[in-house]
Amino acid sequence: MTVVCHNWEILKKQTIRREVKHCKMCGKNSLFTDTNIRRHNSNGKHIYRFAIYKCEKNHTWNKKLDIYKTFRRHERVHGREPVNKESTLTELPVNLYMEKLISEVHVTIKSVEGVYRIDFLLSQQIPDWSRTAVVDKIRNGFILVNGLSIKPSAKVMPYDTIMIKLL
Incomplete structure (x- = not known):
């Protein structure tokens, strides 16, 4: 029996984000555009x-996205970016039925943009599984995260x- 390993990067589809906000430097309400630069x-x-x-005159505004506790895993305290339903992965979806000798599939998440539920993400990326099937597999212990x-x-x-345990 073999174990297949994948590395995923979950990326949001690029969209232009704009907000109308009072610019202190201009002295009026201005349209601010996201530069896609993040600061910590x-x-x-x-x-x-x-x-x-x-804004149009290159004045900056820092919008607070998240607050994390300072330790290795950076757990989210409050706040989150809006989830864009259209996501892309750096790899093709996992084809779990291509070979009957595969006993386990390990997927390591390298980076995540946004907030995703595990049942939604796996049902999106594994073509043969519905969200209900993924939920059943999680409840029966066939899908574990970090061994738990x-x-x-x-x-x-x-x-x-x-x-993901297959056999």
Whole structure:
């Protein structure tokens, strides 16, 4: 029996984000456009993640996206970016039935843009499985995250390892 390993990067589809906000430098309401540049600040207890927006006259505004506790896994304290349903992976979807000798598939999440439930993500990326089938497999212990059983509503985080038992 063999184990197949995959590395996934879950990326949002690029969209232009704009917001109308009062610009202190211009003295009026201006249209701010996201530059897709992200900035992180830390105060010892928390890491703050900001998106940098610019108005028509190149004045900047930092929009707070997330606050994380400062330790290795960076658990989310509050706040999140809006989820874009259209996501792309750096690899093709996992074809789990191409060979009957495969006993396990390990998927390591390298990076995640946005917030994704594990049942939604796996049903999107495995063509033969519906969301209900993924939920049943999670509840029966055939899908584990970092070696632990999880809820179907668990969020996918960077450096998670999803183990899918096939046999």
